[in-house]
Amino acid sequence: xxxxxxxxxxxxxxxxxxxxxxxxxxxxxxxxxxxxxxxxxxxxxxxxxxxxxxxxxxxxxxxxxxxxxxxxxxxxxxxxxxxxxxxxxxxxxxxxxxxxxxxxxxxxxxxxxxxxxxxxxxxxxxxxxxxxxxxxxxxxxxxxxxxxxxxxxxxxxxxxxxxxxxxxxxxxxxxxxxxxxxxxxxxxxxxxxxxxxxxxxxxxxxxxxxxxxxxxxxxxxxxxxxxxxxxxxxxxxxxxxxxxxxxxxxxxxxxxxxxxxxxxxxxxxxxxxxxx
Numbered sequence: 001x002x003x004x005x006x007x008x009x010x011x012x013x014x015x016x017x018x019x020x021x022x023x024x025x026x027x028x029x030x031x032x033x034x035x036x037x038x039x040x041x042x043x044x045x046x047x048x049x050x051x052x053x054x055x056x057x058x059x060x061x062x063x064x065x066x067x068x069x070x071x072x073x074x075x076x077x078x079x080x081x082x083x084x085x086x087x088x089x090x091x092x093x094x095x096x097x098x099x100x101x102x103x104x105x106x107x108x109x110x111x112x113x114x115x116x117x118x119x120x121x122x123x124x125x126x127x128x129x130x131x132x133x134x135x136x137x138x139x140x141x142x143x144x145x146x147x148x149x150x151x152x153x154x155x156x157x158x159x160x161x162x163x164x165x166x167x168x169x170x171x172x173x174x175x176x177x178x179x180x181x182x183x184x185x186x187x188x189x190x191x192x193x194x195x196x197x198x199x200x201x202x203x204x205x206x207x208x209x210x211x212x213x214x215x216x217x218x219x220x221x222x223x224x225x226x227x228x229x230x231x232x233x234x235x236x237x238x239x240x241x242x243x244x245x246x247x248x249x250x251x252x253x254x255x256x257x258x259x260x261x262x263x264x265x266x267x268x269x270x271x272x273x274x275x276x
Contacts, residue, residue, distance in 0.1 A: 005189065006082070007061030008089030012069070016087055019043055019069045028092040030122040034139050036091075037128055040084060045074035045256040046133035046214040048207040050200075052271040053264055057200045059193060061086045073258060076207065078196045080131030081115045082189065088119060088128075095119040095128075097187035099195070100180040103167070113195050114180050115187070118143055127158065127168065127182075134214040134223045134232075135170050135179055152218025153234035173236035211248075211272060213256050222255055227272075229255070245272055 004010075017026070020039030026032045050057050050067075057079065058064070064083045067073045074080070088095055100114040116129040119140065126140035138151040141158060148157045148171065155171035165181040199205045206212070210226040221232045229251060230240035243251055249265045252258040260268065 006089040007086040010061045010065075011086045011090050012065060013087065013090050015065070015069050016083075019072070026091050028094070028121065030124070030126070030140075032091065033088075033093065033119060033121045033126060033128070036084070036087060037130060037137070037139050040080070040130045041136065041138055041216060044068055044080060044083075044130070045258060046076060046080070046131065046136070046212070047074040047256070047258060048076050048212045049073075049258070049260075049264075049268060050075075051207055052211060053267050054271075057196055059189070059196055074213075074256070075131070076133070076199075076212075077115045077129075077131035078192045078199075081117060081129065082192065084128065084130050085117060088117070093119055093121065097189075097191070098127075098182050099185065099187045099191065100168075100182045101165075102180050103178040104180075105177050111198070112183060113199055115192050115195070116180075116182060129168075132179065133212070134216060134221050135177075136216055137168075138216065138218065141168070154216075154218075155234075211268075213252065213258070215256055224251070224256075245269055248272055 020043040022035055022039045059078055059082055064079055068075055068079065068083055096118050098116045098118055099112040100116055101110045101112055102114055115131065116127060119126045119128050125143040127143045128140045129137050137156060141149055141156055146157060146159050148155050157169050159167050159169065161167060161181065164184050167181045168179045169176045170179055199207055201208065211224055213224040215222045219233065223230045224243065227243050228240055229243045230238050232238040248269060249260060
């Protein structure tokens with residue numbers, strides 16, 4: 001792996017660490033990996049607003065840094081995990097890119113459209129994924145250990161499958177819930193560029209026709225999907241309500257810390273009101 005494959009040389013590491021609230025020295029160790037992962041999840045909401053604003057989702061590190069660090073926005077899986085990859089490369093971690101098929105409790109065969117990372121730290125391999133959204137990990141998860149792990153109020157586990165994939169699961173009140181199946185093949189930035197094009201443009205993509213904004217914390221998850229805003233907890237309880245167009249911009253700022261300029265607010269409201 002070349003030093004510049006993931007854009008680490010172009011990254012302003014200090015600005016990123018300030019954005020996630022991490023102070024002090026960092027190094028390629030598990031303590032740093034955990035701190036970066038948790039800080040990233042807390043700082044950056046999952047969001048697909050660029051698509052609804054009619055702009056391409058750009059994955060170059062400068063574009064990611066301008067949007068997510070300087071403008072205090074979020075992003076979806078490729079944006080989130082490619083920014084993390086640049087950070088890990090800059091700090092000196094060894095890691096590989098992964099591709100996964102979304103399952104979300106079902107067994108329908110879906111294309112490989114999700115990105116995650118397998119990171120080496122303190123002699124072990126760790127699944128890192130800051131870009132899954134509502135049901136995502138708070139911290140790295142031991143890649144080959146199938147024992148359940150509690151992160152805040154949420155419980156996760158992984159398990160091997162006969163086809164060579166490994167499934168990430170979340171514990172729901174009624175049992176284990178498959179989130180996605182990770183393939184064994186190593187993935188690279190060029191692979192995510194192709195996936196990104198499909199996810200951001202194809203009419204069957206879940207992200208091209210509705211707002212999706214999500215944030216996960218230790219006790220709660222906040223989700224705005226289409227016009228429905230919900231707050232969910234690990235015991236299965238949740239509240240939800242419809243969000244009228246005139247509430248949207250204020251809700252994004254209040255609940256997800258996403259503040260849009262006047263032009264973007266008007267453009268987003270137009271897409272939100274039309275349902276496109």
